[in-house]
């Protein structure tokens with residue numbers, strides 16, 4: 148696989164710092180998921196749907212980037228279905 152910028156494969160958050168990474172069951176850092184989505188080898192919200200994750204990520208963009216909510220949702224909806232957790 149070609150190298151890609153490292154982002155959480157559940158929510159799309161950039162995994163820039165070691166503290167951004169979630170943890171596997173044995174405590175090692177996850178290569179694919181962030182600390183919010185994934186802890187000790189399990190998703191923190193295993194029942195979350197992609198729609199709920201889009202809403203949540205869009206709300207973060209509204210706060211961090213000052214985007215209107217509709218625009219933020221549009222943006223998130225372009226990349227979230229491509230993340231490994233949601234790709235079927």
Ligand SMILES: [Zn+2]
Pocket residue numbers: 155156157158159160180181182183184185
């Ligand atoms: Zn995440």
